[in-house]
Amino acid sequence: MPHPLKSYEIEVLKLLLAQEFSEDGIMQLLEGASSSKVEYTNYGFYISITHSAIGKPRRVHSGSASLSARFGQHSAGFVAFLENDELTLEIHPWDGEALPAAFRDSDPEVVHEVRTRKV
DSSP: OOOOOOHHHHHHHHHHTTTTSOHHHHHHHHHTOSEEEEEEOSSOEEEEEEOGGGOSSOEEEOOOTTEEEEETTEEEEEEEEEETTEEEEEEEESSSSOOOTTGGGGOOEEEEOOOOOOO
16 A cells, blocks of 8 residues: 655654664555555644554654744644554644645655754
8 A cells, every 4th residue: 555655754754753663664664554544634734554563552753843844934843643553643833823735745845953962
């Protein structure tokens, strides 16, 4: 079954889930998914896939505030939920303004600023 994720969403998952899955592991989850679903809520998006290798325990990965996607005036953040063999990527607006339905197809730029702290 082809997965519904866009290339930038896969890039985001690789960043969010790096401590739990290798890049190849993430691709195996996506390519071997037994089901998938995309939901637009008139505010943001939920993209879900089901695969037995995801596992049952609940895990939430939100990365850092420096991970976002931008297109035009719109910026989005991400949260990945894993539970009961399902991975759900939430795409939500940073500024409280609803993301347009076309946001996913607009090929947003993923911005991941690595911040260092001086000691």
